[in-house]
Amino acid sequence: MTDLGRTCLYDLHRELGAKMVPFAGYEMPVQYPMGVMGEHLHSRAKAGLFDVSHMGQVILRAPAEALETLVPVDVQGLAEGRQRYAMFTNDAGGILDDLMIANRGDHLFLVVNAACKEADIAHLQAHLPGVEPVTDRALLALQGPLAETVLARLVPGVAAMRFMDVAVLDWEGAALWLSRSGYTGDDGFEISLPEDRAEAFARALLAMEEVAPIGLGARDSLRLEAGLCLYGHDIDTDTSPVEAGLTWAIQKRRRTEGGFPGAARIQRELAEGPSRKRVGLLPEGRAPMREGTALFDSETAEAPVGTITSGGFGPSLQAPIAMGYVPAALAQPDTRLWGEVRGKRLPVRVAKTPFRPSTYRT
Amino acid sequence: MKFTEEHEWLRVEGDLVVVGITEHAAEQLGDVVFVELPEPETQVAKGDEVSVIESVKAASDILAPLDGEIVEVNGAIVDNPGLVNEDPLGEGWFFKMKIDDLAALDDYMTEDEYKDFIG
Numbered sequence: 001m002t003d004l005g006r007t008c009l010y011d012l013h014r015e016l017g018a019k020m021v022p023f024a025g026y027e028m029p030v031q032y033p034m035g036v037m038g039e040h041l042h043s044r045a046k047a048g049l050f051d052v053s054h055m056g057q058v059i060l061r062a063p064a065e066a067l068e069t070l071v072p073v074d075v076q077g078l079a080e081g082r083q084r085y086a087m088f089t090n091d092a093g094g095i096l097d098d099l100m101i102a103n104r105g106d107h108l109f110l111v112v113n114a115a116c117k118e119a120d121i122a123h124l125q126a127h128l129p130g131v132e133p134v135t136d137r138a139l140l141a142l143q144g145p146l147a148e149t150v151l152a153r154l155v156p157g158v159a160a161m162r163f164m165d166v167a168v169l170d171w172e173g174a175a176l177w178l179s180r181s182g183y184t185g186d187d188g189f190e191i192s193l194p195e196d197r198a199e200a201f202a203r204a205l206l207a208m209e210e211v212a213p214i215g216l217g218a219r220d221s222l223r224l225e226a227g228l229c230l231y232g233h234d235i236d237t238d239t240s241p242v243e244a245g246l247t248w249a250i251q252k253r254r255r256t257e258g259g260f261p262g263a264a265r266i267q268r269e270l271a272e273g274p275s276r277k278r279v280g281l282l283p284e285g286r287a288p289m290r291e292g293t294a295l296f297d298s299e300t301a302e303a304p305v306g307t308i309t310s311g312g313f314g315p316s317l318q319a320p321i322a323m324g325y326v327p328a329a330l331a332q333p334d335t336r337l338w339g340e341v342r343g344k345r346l347p348v349r350v351a352k353t354p355f356r357p358s359t360y361r362t
Numbered sequence: 363m364k365f366t367e368e369h370e371w372l373r374v375e376g377d378l379v380v381v382g383i384t385e386h387a388a389e390q391l392g393d394v395v396f397v398e399l400p401e402p403e404t405q406v407a408k409g410d411e412v413s414v415i416e417s418v419k420a421a422s423d424i425l426a427p428l429d430g431e432i433v434e435v436n437g438a439i440v441d442n443p444g445l446v447n448e449d450p451l452g453e454g455w456f457f458k459m460k461i462d463d464l465a466a467l468d469d470y471m472t473e474d475e476y477k478d479f480i481g
Contacts, residue, residue, distance in 0.1 A: 031392065036418040037418055038393075287398065288416050320396070
């Protein structure tokens, strides 16, 4: 193992009493003294501050057409000042990573997953000119119903942004690269800023009583309630965007024209339907069904029909929740399945996601 | 009160031993969201996985600390798993056992020894 990296907010996390764990090559805060449940509910009720500086930030000075050769998303149609969810696909139609693409006028700005960032950058560099990894900026997420209220005290311009807008705004001489987006299903912002100003900015937010620091534990339960995929778990090189239920991210022109890796499989699945689908799952009892839980179509069937890819407890629902893959014929909401937990078959119901309605400011 | 290396506490109550998890364990587990208890009148051997506890983070087993019989379980923590965090040494108890040999308790740690153990 190589040494773990640290974000520029490491000392602040320790000062705040975080429990640090290895994650994607970094020592990251999994929780603060408030605890996963408390942090989750705080982020839903007020505003949560997340350090996501381990994620990859990349400036791409290449034409939108060029990036479209790597993603099945309409980049040419992305207006300046707007952001769009995307995924890198491989020739087999699997997903190499999911990412955000922003159009910042004279360049594109990408945010990719921490665990994939080196591979993503190599992939971009192998196919495109003008790939500039950003290595001197932190990335924070501020999420929750009071995110705009608290952020506007420092940066009044954010109030004019709507969901998936991007903007560059000043905070005491530092250029903040903002997007109105996040990974919790709630309104909020992601904020890229110079590393040498990140701690002061985070402290300015944390000084407000509405804002609490939130660790990776609650980040996971928040995104699971929102029905959002976690790369390496709910999506990976074996799953296609169609199986994963991400077809909303593949705009019409790209569906028709193709021209992205794995187009043959993805277009076929779009036309004929995939053989399996990612679904939300609500265990009927109180026992959480974790990642890896086998799913069966009866209490006695020998062979499983699917597997849970993310599962745990939803603090806002006060109930266990999960996601997983099942055959298309079993993907209808309210279909009853059984998950095998500690040798026992427990009933679980297919459910629509998000489990809790999103509160984006569209 | 005695303590095990699996972070369980044992308290003698008449001819029974009450078993629960320590404050340290409850804190490490995080918010408990699910508890599965054994059936009363079950004979168990030391080390048997008799109970499951799930927090927001992960599942853990509770082991039988001694040979004996489970005689009573605390249904309140099934209905309200948060009790395990709120009052691990009191209302958050797990089960009561009738044990074959009370002297076996002597093998476990005292409170001071447990405090040293968790550092």
